[in-house]
Amino acid sequence: MTGGLLVVGDVVTDVVARHGSALVHGTDTTARIRTRAGGAGANVACWAARSGCRDVRLVARVGADSADWHRDLLRRAGVRELLAVDDGAPTATVVALVDPSAERTFLTDSGAVLRLSPDDWSPSMLDGIAHLHLSGYLLFAETSRATALLALREAGRRSIPVSIDPASAGFLAELGVDRFLALTEGADLLLPNADEAGLLTGLPEPADAAAKLSLLVRQVAVTLGEGGVLLATAGTVTAHVAAEPVPAAVDSTGAGDAFTGGFLAARLAGADDRAAAAAGCRAGAEAVMTVGGRPPLPGDGQ
Numbered sequence: 001m002t003g004g005l006l007v008v009g010d011v012v013t014d015v016v017a018r019h020g021s022a023l024v025h026g027t028d029t030t031a032r033i034r035t036r037a038g039g040a041g042a043n044v045a046c047w048a049a050r051s052g053c054r055d056v057r058l059v060a061r062v063g064a065d066s067a068d069w070h071r072d073l074l075r076r077a078g079v080r081e082l083l084a085v086d087d088g089a090p091t092a093t094v095v096a097l098v099d100p101s102a103e104r105t106f107l108t109d110s111g112a113v114l115r116l117s118p119d120d121w122s123p124s125m126l127d128g129i130a131h132l133h134l135s136g137y138l139l140f141a142e143t144s145r146a147t148a149l150l151a152l153r154e155a156g157r158r159s160i161p162v163s164i165d166p167a168s169a170g171f172l173a174e175l176g177v178d179r180f181l182a183l184t185e186g187a188d189l190l191l192p193n194a195d196e197a198g199l200l201t202g203l204p205e206p207a208d209a210a211a212k213l214s215l216l217v218r219q220v221a222v223t224l225g226e227g228g229v230l231l232a233t234a235g236t237v238t239a240h241v242a243a244e245p246v247p248a249a250v251d252s253t254g255a256g257d258a259f260t261g262g263f264l265a266a267r268l269a270g271a272d273d274r275a276a277a278a279a280g281c282r283a284g285a286e287a288v289m290t291v292g293g294r295p296p297l298p299g300d301g302q
Contacts, residue, residue, distance in 0.1 A: 003130025004055025008151045009041015010113040010137050011060040012092040036292030037073045041135035043254045043293040047261025049078035050295040061116040063090035084120040086112040102249040114141035123154045136167030163189035166196040190217040197222045207237050229277050241277040244285035254293020258283040
């Protein structure tokens with residue numbers, strides 16, 4: 001397969017707080033705090049570039065407050081940024097509370113993300129593109145949802161495959177499962193984690209959930225963290241690919257995004273589904289050993 005990857009999604013400023021003990025209500029808890037660039041869509045784009053995809057583009061909306069910083073980091077990561085700058089809202093910010101097991105809890109201020117407008121989109125952004133990836137976060141508000149659906153329809157018109165990451169079990173519950181599934185009709189690949197797959201199907205077993213979802217979307221990849229990933233097509237689980245061993249987990253933020261970036265980059269390079277899933281698992285393992293949701297750049301401190 002030839003051509004590039006276009007990601008339509010989100011750019012976020014992440015404040016990552018790793019606390020070595022349980023949070024103590026009403027007083028101080030010691031933590032190591034770092035500010036990182038993030039956002040599910042931007043993370044996917046950066047990990048795809050890290051995984052060897054030479055043409056990765058990102059459409060997103062950021063606030064004027066940090067647009068130059070985000071542009072610079074995306075370019076350094078090998079991503080061609082197509083960022084709209086918002087003078088009326090700041091860049092989205094997420095506070096990630098990371099516990100001693102490396103599990104994270106998010107506090108989210110969507111800022112400019114959900115203001116991504118149809119005016120920020122042009123069909124020409126798909127020129128030379130072989131795959132479109134949509135961040136599900138865009139589906140959780142009217143303006144950004146309209147933009148994502150424009151991109152989805154144009155990709156369909158050009159017969160460009162589309163993948164969608166459901167993004168957040170919490171936001172999915174607010175939007176409604178039936179509505180989400182209706183909005184994603186026409187996608188070729190769905191990439192939920194186990195919690196999201198369970199919510200979308202009502203089935204507690206990830207394999208059952210993957211199989212059911214693959215009756216609605218051509219292919220499903222359900223990420224299981226340390227359990228690896230399940231692939232399903234046409235109502236059947238076709239593969240269970242093991243996770244890469246992680247010697248020392250630091251921060252699970254962005255691990256699913258890393259899987260997606262590695263998986264899509266490998267697919268675009270011609271890998272079969274199982275090999276692409278293994279590539280995604282390798283990227284996910286690297287992400288868990290990195291603070292923040294993106295691959296490290298030279299000079300980054302952890």
